[in-house]
Amino acid sequence: MPAVRMRGITKRYPGVVANDAVDFTVESASIHGLLGENGAGKSTLMKVLFGLTAPSAGTVEIAGRPVVVDSARDALDLGIGMVQQHFSLIGDFTVAENLVLGSEPLQRGGLLDLDRAAADIAALSDRYGFRIDPRSRVGDLAVGARQRVEILKALYRGAEVLILDEPTAALAPTEVAELVGLLRRLRAQGRTVVFISHKLSEVIDLCDRVTVLRGGRVEGHRExxxxxxxxxxxxxxxxAELARMMVGHELPDPPERVDGPERGGVPVLRLSAAGDGxxxxxxxxxxxxxxxxGVAGVEGNGQTELVEMVVGVRRCRAGSVHLGGTDVTRWSVRRRLNTGVAHIAEDRHGAAVADGLDLAHNATLGFQGRPPFSRRGLWLSLVQMRRLARGVVNRFGVQAVAVTDPLRSLSGGNQQKLVVGRELSRGPELFVAAQPTRGLDVAAAAxxxxxxxxxxRRGAGVLLVSLELTEILALxxxxxxxxxxRIAGETSPSEVDVTTLGRWMTGGGAVGEPEAAAAGAAGAAT
Incomplete structure (x- = not known):
């Protein structure tokens, strides 16, 4: 009997049909992949299943029983848990405090019984091999551990069906391997997983079956x-077949690798003993x-701070920052952007877009003080703003009804496309790209x-910060x-592979050290 059966799910919004008569069946004790390009309807379908949005038409069955899921509470009561791409944990709370929030166990007299909760959580963690201490402060945990806490939270609340939205987006290779092992253990013990991802290799390596959506409809299924x-x-x-199903055509060949420039001359960016103190x-x-x-590293090792210092968000308190031959250490963000710097921010919602504004205003962020978008620095030209926005939308394939629509009406991937298009439109001399393809489908990433x-090729310098090691190695x-x-070391793509680079990132040997030497050192240490 299927764990989940959704029939004829349709969801209409003004001007767009997000899901169009979608049939989606997930077998019990399986891992089911859900693929589709940005805006294909994956998130909408899962929001219907988790009770975050009501379908315009269609039915849902859980374990063979017709149900109506009107809220996330209904979904939890039905044994459905969802782990969003952006974690919902409170950093200052312990693991146990996060997990019991909203369903606190009480002692006689109404007092919170955290000891009992911690014991229950420890037993659940041990059962599935999570290796999580219930009394650890969440803010002190690595990204991969926080991901496991989110899954543990859903299991603690009784989830038999887990929906995971882009669960590997912020994980290092070793953390991805740990997550894959965990999901396989969950499947072996009878849990069901819906795995949403744009990473085709991960889907093939992990899933039993995959469903592909395109344009809000089911394009096909594959075992x-x-x-x-x-x-x-x-x-x-x-x-290759799944990619064609997702985008409707063959993907272009990857960019041809060319030899980098000779070292020497004035660099477009130079940091000299730079630090924030x-x-x-x-x-x-x-x-x-x-x-x-390319800048590689496990999240939380200074990549975010490096990008912030280069673009001027973070103050350089020691050393210096030069753009070309100019010392810009004390320059503002605006002044740096106006002299040839473009920036794709890692935290899109915190630093790159304004959800409450429309696409036209978001497409001209950073341009608003320049002609032809600004008249004497006092009035904005909506005609010119909308013209630029339409150009970005058309060139980068942003799926939008109109540039006057609010940004929040777009899927996360289409929001990222708009940001990337806006920054490329600056014609920069230095392009600072932090996680530029996070949340993008395979065609958009290509x-x-x-x-x-x-x-x-045009002579610009690019600082590429990414957790996608294949992306760094390719570009x-x-x-x-x-x-x-700090920078632990430097290498070139011809001297390293994904496995070795991932090992260096997680401290498994010094950067540049051959794998055999690292293994020998590890053996001697034991």
Whole structure:
């Protein structure tokens, strides 16, 4: 009997049909992949299942029983849990305090019984191999551990069906491997997982079956067996087929690799012993014209602070920052942007867009003080703003009804496309890209890669910060690895692979150290 059966699910919004008569069935004790390009309707379908939005038509069955899911509370009562891409944990609370929030166990007399909750959580953690201490402060945990806390939270509340939305987006390779092992253990013990992702290789390696949505409709289903996982040719053939199903055409070839520029001359970016006096530095780093420098590292090791210092959000309290031959250490963000810097922010909602404004206003953020968008610095030209926005929407394939629509009406991936398009429109000399393809489908990510390669060919410098190691290896001329707020070492794509780079990121040997030497050192240490 299927764990979930959704029939004829339709969801209409003004001017758009997000889901169009979707049939979606998930077998019990299975991991079911859900794929689709940005705006295909994946999130809407799962919001219907989790009670966050009501369908315009269609029915839902859980374990063979017709149900009406009017709220997240209804979903939880039915044994459905959802882990969103952006965590909902409170950093100052312990794991136990986060998990019991809203359903606190009480002692006689109405007092909170955290000891009993911690014991129950520890037993649940041990049962599934989570390796989580219930009394740990969540803010002190690594990203992968917080991901496990979110899953543990859903299980603690009785979830038999888990919906995971882009669960590996912010994880290092070793953390992804831990998550995959955890999900397989959950499946072996009878839990059901819906796995939403844009990473085709992960879906093939993990899932039993996959459903592909395109334009709000089901494009097709595919079974995935050991042959597709174990045979490289069949694995690649299935990945190519799924990509075609998602986007409706063949993906372009990856950008052709060219030799990076010779070192020397005036770099477009130079940091000299730069630091913030707290979490970052000292940093020595150069980016040459016509070069892509990739920055790898486990999240929380200074990459965010590095980007903030380069664009001027974070004050440089030691050392210096130069753009070209100019010392910009004390310059404001606006002044740096006006002299040839473009920036894709890691935290889109916190630093790159305004949800309450329409697409036209968001497409001109950073341009608003310049002609032809501003008249004498006092009045904005809506005609020019909308013209720019339509150009970005059309060039970058942003799925939007009109540029006068609010930004929040777009899916997360389409919001990211708008940000990327806006920043590329600046014609920058230095392009600072922090997680530029996070949340993008395979076609959109390929387009961004081609645009970054085009920037390099035009002579711009690119500082690429990404958790996608395949992205860094495919695009970068040089790679630096960050650890503890400093650059731990430098390498080149020709000298490293994903496995070795991931090992360096997580402290498994010094940067540049061969794998055999690291293994030998580890053996000697034990």
């Amino acid at each position: 995935i067996g050991p042959a597709e996982r174990d045979d490289p040719e069949r694995h690649d053939a299935l990945a 707290r979490r970052l530095g000292p940093i020595d780093l150069e980016v040459q014209a016509g070069e892509i420098v 387009f961004v890669h081609s645009e970054l390669a085009a920037l390099r 970068a001329d040089r790679i630096v690895v960050m650890s503890g707020g």
